[in-house]
Amino acid sequence: MNRRILLLVLLIVSITVPLSAQVIKIASLAPRSTPWGQGLERLAAEWAQITNGRVRLTIFHGGVAGNEEDSIRKMRLGQIQGAVLTTAGLATIVPETMGMSFPGILESSDEVNYILGEMEDDLNGLFAGYGYEILAWSNAGWINIFSTVPVLEPRDLDGVKISSGTLPEEINGVFRNMGMQPVPVASPEILSALNSGLVEAVIYSPLGVAGYQWFGVADQMLEIPIAPFLGNILLDSRAWNRIPRQYHEELKAAAVAIGEEIAGELSSLEADALELMEQNGLEVNIPNNAQREAWYAVFEEQASRIESDFLDNEFMDEVYRKLEEYRR
Amino acid sequence: MRQNETKPATRRNILENFESGFGLLWYALLAAVPVLAWLVRLLGGSDLPYQNELVFHFVVMLTALAGSYTESHNEHLSLSLGIEKRDEKWVGILVAFRNLAGTFILIQFILGSLEMLLVAFAGESVWFIPIQAFIAFIPIGFAGILYHWLRRITRTEKWWTHLIAAILGMIISLPSLINITFTTLQSIPEFVFSLDSLWYTLVPPLIPFLVVLLIAMTPLGLPLYMVLGGAATLLFLRGGVGPGIIMYDGYTVLGNSAIPAIALFTLTGFLLSEGKASERFIEVFLSLFGWMPGGMVLAAILVSAVFTTFTGASGVTILALGGLLYAVLHGSGRYSERFTVGVLTSSGSIGLLFPPSLAIILYGSVAGVNIRHLFLAGLIPGAIMILSRSAFGIGIAMKSQKARKAQTARKAFEFRRFLKALRRALSAIKEAAWELMIPVFTLLLYFTGVATLLETSAIMLIYTLVVEVFIKKDLHGRKLFLVVLKSMRVIGGVLIILMLAKGLSTFIIDAQIPQSLAAFVQDQVSSRIVFLLLLNLALLITGTLMDIYSAIFVVVPLIAPLAPVFGIHPIHMGIIFLANLELGFITPPVGLNLFLSSYRFGKGLPEVYRSILPFLLLQFIVVLIITFVPVFSLALIPR
Numbered sequence: 001m002n003r004r005i006l007l008l009v010l011l012i013v014s015i016t017v018p019l020s021a022q023v024i025k026i027a028s029l030a031p032r033s034t035p036w037g038q039g040l041e042r043l044a045a046e047w048a049q050i051t052n053g054r055v056r057l058t059i060f061h062g063g064v065a066g067n068e069e070d071s072i073r074k075m076r077l078g079q080i081q082g083a084v085l086t087t088a089g090l091a092t093i094v095p096e097t098m099g100m101s102f103p104g105i106l107e108s109s110d111e112v113n114y115i116l117g118e119m120e121d122d123l124n125g126l127f128a129g130y131g132y133e134i135l136a137w138s139n140a141g142w143i144n145i146f147s148t149v150p151v152l153e154p155r156d157l158d159g160v161k162i163s164s165g166t167l168p169e170e171i172n173g174v175f176r177n178m179g180m181q182p183v184p185v186a187s188p189e190i191l192s193a194l195n196s197g198l199v200e201a202v203i204y205s206p207l208g209v210a211g212y213q214w215f216g217v218a219d220q221m222l223e224i225p226i227a228p229f230l231g232n233i234l235l236d237s238r239a240w241n242r243i244p245r246q247y248h249e250e251l252k253a254a255a256v257a258i259g260e261e262i263a264g265e266l267s268s269l270e271a272d273a274l275e276l277m278e279q280n281g282l283e284v285n286i287p288n289n290a291q292r293e294a295w296y297a298v299f300e301e302q303a304s305r306i307e308s309d310f311l312d313n314e315f316m317d318e319v320y321r322k323l324e325e326y327r328r
Numbered sequence: 329m330r331q332n333e334t335k336p337a338t339r340r341n342i343l344e345n346f347e348s349g350f351g352l353l354w355y356a357l358l359a360a361v362p363v364l365a366w367l368v369r370l371l372g373g374s375d376l377p378y379q380n381e382l383v384f385h386f387v388v389m390l391t392a393l394a395g396s397y398t399e400s401h402n403e404h405l406s407l408s409l410g411i412e413k414r415d416e417k418w419v420g421i422l423v424a425f426r427n428l429a430g431t432f433i434l435i436q437f438i439l440g441s442l443e444m445l446l447v448a449f450a451g452e453s454v455w456f457i458p459i460q461a462f463i464a465f466i467p468i469g470f471a472g473i474l475y476h477w478l479r480r481i482t483r484t485e486k487w488w489t490h491l492i493a494a495i496l497g498m499i500i501s502l503p504s505l506i507n508i509t510f511t512t513l514q515s516i517p518e519f520v521f522s523l524d525s526l527w528y529t530l531v532p533p534l535i536p537f538l539v540v541l542l543i544a545m546t547p548l549g550l551p552l553y554m555v556l557g558g559a560a561t562l563l564f565l566r567g568g569v570g571p572g573i574i575m576y577d578g579y580t581v582l583g584n585s586a587i588p589a590i591a592l593f594t595l596t597g598f599l600l601s602e603g604k605a606s607e608r609f610i611e612v613f614l615s616l617f618g619w620m621p622g623g624m625v626l627a628a629i630l631v632s633a634v635f636t637t638f639t640g641a642s643g644v645t646i647l648a649l650g651g652l653l654y655a656v657l658h659g660s661g662r663y664s665e666r667f668t669v670g671v672l673t674s675s676g677s678i679g680l681l682f683p684p685s686l687a688i689i690l691y692g693s694v695a696g697v698n699i700r701h702l703f704l705a706g707l708i709p710g711a712i713m714i715l716s717r718s719a720f721g722i723g724i725a726m727k728s729q730k731a732r733k734a735q736t737a738r739k740a741f742e743f744r745r746f747l748k749a750l751r752r753a754l755s756a757i758k759e760a761a762w763e764l765m766i767p768v769f770t771l772l773l774y775f776t777g778v779a780t781l782l783e784t785s786a787i788m789l790i791y792t793l794v795v796e797v798f799i800k801k802d803l804h805g806r807k808l809f810l811v812v813l814k815s816m817r818v819i820g821g822v823l824i825i826l827m828l829a830k831g832l833s834t835f836i837i838d839a840q841i842p843q844s845l846a847a848f849v850q851d852q853v854s855s856r857i858v859f860l861l862l863l864n865l866a867l868l869i870t871g872t873l874m875d876i877y878s879a880i881f882v883v884v885p886l887i888a889p890l891a892p893v894f895g896i897h898p899i900h901m902g903i904i905f906l907a908n909l910e911l912g913f914i915t916p917p918v919g920l921n922l923f924l925s926s927y928r929f930g931k932g933l934p935e936v937y938r939s940i941l942p943f944l945l946l947q948f949i950v951v952l953i954i955t956f957v958p959v960f961s962l963a964l965i966p967r
Contacts, residue, residue, distance in 0.1 A: 025838075031694075031885055062694070064837050064882045070580055073448040078507065079564070079573045079838065092452060130450075159372070169378055182375045184365075185780055186585040191699065192638075192684040196777030212693045216700070 021056045024239050026082035027065035027074070035265035036084060037061045039258045043233075046254045051247050057082075068092075075132075081239035086140050087229040088168055094126045098170060099311045100319060103227040104299025109267075111326065112139045112228045118322045122315065133240040135252055136259035140231030141270060146209050146218040147201035148194065150283070153291040154178060154298045163190050163199040174302045175203075187212065194218055205229070207266075210273040215282045223286045224295055233259065343472060347397040351816050354390040355595070358383060358588055362786040366779055381454045383782065384583045385462035387591060391582055391827065392469025394820025399476040403817050405825060405923055407933050408549035426548045427481040428493040429541070433558040434474040435497035436504075440561065440571025441467040443504040447511045448576050466575065500538075501561075502527045504570030528568065535566040552923065553821075553828045560831025564838070577834045578827030584877065585782065586686075587826075589639060591819050592785040593648035596792045598815035600763065601651030603802035606659065608760035613656045615753035622722025624660065628653045629675050629718050631767075633710075636679030638774055638781065643913065643924040646676040647822065650928040662725065666939040671721055673925035673936060674943035677910045678713055681706030687906055690880045695888040697898045704964040705899045709907060709954045716950050717943065762795045818927050825923055826875070833878045842870075846886040850893070859894045860955050863887065864908055871912015872919045879909055896958075903961040907954045911947050914940055 030036030037059075044057035065071055065080060068089025074080045083089070091098035099105070100119075106112050116123075116137045124134045145151055147160065157180050164172045164182030172182050180201070185193045193199045194217040202209065202218055203226060209215050233255055243251065278284065287295065361383060365376045376382070398404055412423045445463045452459040478490060498505065506524065510516055539562050546555050557578075561571040581587070600606065617623030631653065636645045650672050658668040680687050683703045692699035757764065770788050773779040779787060796803045803811060836842065845866060853859050870879050884905065891901040913921040916937045926936045954960060 033885075033889075058840065060837065062881060062885050064878075066577075066580055070576075073576060074573065076447050076450075077443065077569070077572045077576060078503070079569050079834075093450075164375065169381075172375075172377065176374050181369065181372075183369070183780065184375060184380045184782075186380075188686055188690050188693075189585060189781065191689050192686075193777070193780070195684070196775055198777035198780060211696070213699050 021054055022239075022242055023056050023058055024082055024235065025058045025060065025080040026084065026233070026235075027060045027063075027071040027080050028084040029063045029068065029086075030061065030084065032059075032061040035262045035269060039262040039265075040084065040233075043255060043258045046258070047251055050250050050254060051243070055243055055247070055251070075236045082135075082233065082235040084231065084233050086231045090230065090232065091168060091170075093130050093132065094123070095311055096126065096315045097123070097230060098168065099316050101227050101229050102303050103174065104296060104301075104303040105319070106228050106323070107296070109139055109142075109228070111323065112230070114326050115319060115322060116230065119319060122318070126315075127234065128237065131237045132234045133237045135233040135235060135255035137230065137232045138259045138263045140229050140263075141205050141207065141266060142225035142228050143203050143205050144209075144225055145201060145203050145222040146214060147220045147222075148218050149200065150220045150285050151201070151222050152285050152287045153294050155294075157201070160201050161199045162201045162203065163187075163193060167203065171203075177302060177305065178298060190214060191217070206270055206277070207273050210277055215277045215280065219282050221277075221282055221284050223284050224292065226299075343475060344397065344400050347393045347400065347472060348813055348816065351390055351393040351397060351820075352812065354386045354393070355591070355812070355816065358386040358390060359592055359786045359789050361386070362588075362780075362783045363790055366783040366787065370778075378454050380585075383588050385454060385459075387582050387588050387823075388462055388579060389465040390591065390816075391820065391823040392465040393472070394816045395824040396469045396472030396476065396820070397813075398817040398820035398824070399473040401817055402476075402480065404551035404553060404821050405926055405933070406549045406551045407546050407555075407917065409547040409934065411547065412549050422548055424485050424489070426545045426550050427477075427485060428489060429545045429550060429558075430477055430481075430554055431474070431490045431493040432497040432500075433542070433554045433561070434470060434477060435494045436501045436561050436571045437557060437575065438467055438470045438474060439498060439501045439504045439508075440573075440575040441470055443508050443570055443572030444575040444579065447507050447572060463579070466579065499527075500531060500565060501571055502531075503565065503568055504572055507570055507572065532566045532568070535562050538562050553824045556825065556918075557828030557831055560828070560835050563835045564831070567838075573834065574828065574831035577830045581827055581830045581875070582823065586639065586644070587823070589781050589785040590644040590647065591823070592782075592789045593639065593644055594819055594822075595812065595815045596766075596785070596789045597648040597651050598811055598818075599789075599792050599796050599803065600766075601655055602811045602814070603796050604800070605760070605763050605796060605802065606652055606655035608756070608763060609652055610656050610659050611756040612753075612760050612764065614660055615749065615756045618660070618662075619749065622718070622725035624657060624662065625671060625721030625725055626718045628657055628671065629678065629714060629721065632672070632675035633679035633682070633714055634767075634771075636677060637682045637685050638771075643676050643921045645679075646672065646921060646924045646928050647818065650676075650925065654929055662728070664728070666935075667721075667724055669925060669929050669931060669936060670939035670941075670943050671717070672929075673921055673940050674717065674914050674947060676921040676924065677913050678717070679710070680906055680910050681710035681713075681903065687876055687880065687909075688902070690877065691884060691902045691906060694880055694884045695898065695902060697902060701899050701965050702902050705903050705961040706906070707964060708960045709903050712954070712960065713907075713910075713947070713950055716946055720942070720946055762799055763792075766792060821927055822924060826920075829920075830875070830878070833874045833882075836873065837878075837882055842883055842886050846890065850890060856894045856896075857956075859890070860896075860904075863904065864951065864955060867905060867908035868912045868915060871909040872915045872917075873912075875920065876909055876913075897962055899965060900958045900961045904955050907951045911944075911951050914944055914947065916940070916944075 026040065028036055028040055032038070032041070040057070040059045040061075044059060047055050047057055060080070065074060068083070068085050069092055071080065071083035071085065072089055072092060075083060087097055087101040091101075100115065106115060116139065120137060123137070127134050149156070149160070151157060151160075157178055160180050161183050162175055162180045163185045164175065175182050183193070183199050185199055190199065190202060191212060191214060194202075194214060202214060204214075206221075209218070274282075274284070361376070361379065365379055369375060412419060412426070445460055445467060449459050449463060454462065502523065506516065506520060509520070539559050542550075542555060542558050542562065546552075557574055561574050564571070564573055600609070613624050613627060617627045632645050632649060635649055639645065639648075653672055654668055657663045657671070658665055679685065685706075688702050688706060689699055691697075692702050766788055769791065770784055773784045773787060774781060797808060849859065849862060853862060867883070870883055874882070887905065888898065888901065891898055913919045916922060917933070922933060922936050922940065925931070926933050929936075
């Protein structure tokens with residue numbers, strides 16, 4: 001009922017606004033020159049073609065519209081109609097996204113892709129309940145530990161000062177439980193903080209570490225990826241429903257195709273970034289099997305602590321069940 | 329500062345007590361939480377969950393209440409030319425019109441902040457407190473401002489004219505009302521539909537006209553935050569987006585990690601400059617640098633530069649050090665007021681190019697150039713800026729000294745005189761030893777990695793309080809209270825302007841103006857020199873309209889790819905960019921540092937404009953040199 005009224009409002013608005021095209025503004029944190037930036041520009045071109053210019057995408061690249069939380073709030077306020085989000089932002093809408101990105105739950109990119117495929121409908125339903133239309137899911141990469149001292153096993157992190165200004169509080173809680181000492185420093189200040197010794201480690205995506213040039217100081221990377229982050233393109237349902245229904249299927253297909261292209265390019269870009277960093281002095285520490293197992297034991301212990309707190313346990317049980325099937 | 333047309337109420341009313349009381353509480357928490365967290369960490373403990381979020385929201389609540397408290401004293405910044413003080417009938421009509429415009433804008437700010445409160449936030453919480461509990465202070469603050477605004481002006485005007493202005497404001501902001509209604513009631517009454525379509529045919533064409541009217545009210549003394557925020561509000565309404573977005577962007581500005589440090593350093597600065605500490609500093613500066621013509625100016629410029637390098641170029645230097653350095657330069661009796669204001673205002677951003685400047689780091693990561701090389705490249709241009717300004721200051725000082733003949737002709741060096749001077753300097757240093765440790769501790773805490781910037785600012789505030797209240801016993805009881813309140817009014821005025829100026833940045837981004845400009849340049853310009861001149865001009869305007877972080881995020885990705893097209897080294901481009909922004913901060917009429925300076929020194933903006941002029945010219949020449957002589961930027965970079 002409510003939605004119908006809203007539709008009516010929007011219908012009236014769309015009749016009275018003398019605009020030939022519907023402009024959809026999408027915020028993205030990735031700079032224009034990255035695969036995400038280029039992919040979104042391609043998406044804009046394809047959507048214009050599919051709808052004969054009736055839907056025009058305007059992309060705000062490089063975080064000019066703010067961080068992920070800002071993008072979500074600006075969607076609610078109506079300044080923008082869509083965003084490219086990762087776990088950090090998605091979890092503020094649907095906390096279960098955080099559950100899936102937690103250390104120790106999904107352990108490889110194949111698992112991420114499989115679970116995303118299996119759970120997609122459930123997830124999309126959850127987001128639709130809050131008024132968002134998901135266009136395409138993707139695996140947006142992994143975060144790693146970069147530190148000034150070599151870290152090979154969980155014990156090495158005892159008392160290590162880690163920057164906590166960039167991650168959700170749930171993740172900071174994990175650091176605390178693992179014996180690290182989080183120091184609240186925002187990402188632009190991390191380089192100075194690493195230099196002065198205020199922080200000794202960051203947990204971040206390799207691409208981000210390359211971009212911020214932290215690897216000059218935090219030149220030790222643990223090879224084990226800590227946690228995946230999921231990414232997607234989503235639109236405010238109000239904007240999506242204003243697009244004539246006949247185009248919906250084709251538009252979504254275009255978004256899914258581009259999402260896959262981006263994921264492919266990203267992983268090669270990440271490999272390039274790692275190679276470049278290694279040429280510039282980054283050391284990648286590869287743990288032995290015992291150490292590796294110690295990591296997963298710690299992760300799983302942390303994961304079991306968090307699940308009951310703020311997640312829908314039935315949803316997570318489903319994820320675990322699917323995972324077990326897959327691992328067998 | 330805006331002069332009062334009517335006397336402010338001398339009696340403090342309940343609202344003012346609420347504003348100042350709660351403002352003080354948030355201020356105290358803002359200082360206490362980082363210090364406690366720091367102590368716990370020193371002892372090896374863990375950090376406080378949600379610390380950043382908590383501090384951020386203390387700032388939000390402080391800003392809202394302090395902004396309203398500032399209005400109660402009629403101390404918000406405006407660009408008044410003094411016309412409104414004339415005693416003629418037509419002036420009275422214009423002033424009445426200005427006051428109605430204020431009500432019209434304020435009601436939209438209130439609606440916008442309610443829209444933000446009710447629509448933008450969902451189930452987020454800080455610790456166990458719903459985030460809305462903090463945000464709610466913003467509409468409360470704006471309602472307080474409207475109350476003070478009306479209380480002051482309705483003595484001469486009919487109350488119903490303001491009611492009409494308020495209703496008009498609500499009608500203009502209909503998109504906000506609809507957003508709020510839909511979110512709270514989950515349904516919309518029938519008549520809204522027809523209203524809505526009427527609104528869309530009537531209002532958007534009116535907007536340009538309203539914006540012009542609003543700007544026309546500026547010289548009549550309409551507070552600047554209303555002009556900046558009001559213009560942004562109207563421009564967004566043209567596209568059917570309500571003022572909630574302006575308020576939300578303002579809120580995010582307060583989340584910048586440098587803002588709480590600004591608030592804390594400002595209070596520290598006030599404690600030092602309002603107590604007797606300033607006299608002790610004058611003596612130290614006089615005895616150490618007074619013998620050399622312009623020596624005190626040189627020292628002041630260097631102190632400003634060092635402070636700016638690690639606090640960022642947000643103008644915090646003027647707020648934190650301005651009062652003290654003003655007392656030292658002008659109070660020594662050697663420099664005119666105008667010269668002092670000019671030199672301190674222009675030095676507010678002078679350390680931008682030196683390590684560990686955040687601006688350089690951000691530029692490096694956004695443009696993808698080597699940050700270490702950028703720092704190396706900044707050394708010579710940064711030194712040129714400092715040297716040129718110091719030379720200028722020394723020149724002025726020598727000229728005025730000659731004119732005053734204060735110092736008799738220099739006598740030959742005499743050992744006994746030197747000893748006497750040395751003794752004087754030592755005793756001055758001893759007197760001011762506690763306060764002189766403030767810069768030492770600040771630098772030590774920050775650069776050894778013992779504390780974050782915020783923690784450093786909070787520790788130093790508490791240290792200064794202890795020194796001035798318990799050791800030097802300069803400030804106590806009522807005087808201390810008054811100093812804190814005064815600093816709160818400055819903080820309120822400054823942060824409200826920062827908040828509402830962001831809306832214009834957002835509009836510029838939303839309308840994709842920088843993109844169109846960059847496209848135009850790429851298509852139309854082929855000469856390198858024309859490109860560089862256009863770049864200077866565009867960046868100068870950017871610097872006056874946008875804060876430095878927005879400018880880096882928005883403009884750098886657009887101009888960085890243009891650099892190779894015109895054969896400009898990417899590192900040189902970074903230095904050009906930052907040097908130009910620095911110039912933009914002191915360019916009238918809206919350069920941010922001018923506002924801060926007007927606040928800190930209690931001078932009207934026109935007066936600040938006059939005092940900055942020679943420095944502006946000088947800086948402009950330096951920027952041109954940096955732009956057109958790349959070797960200064962590139963000499964130190966390894967090939």
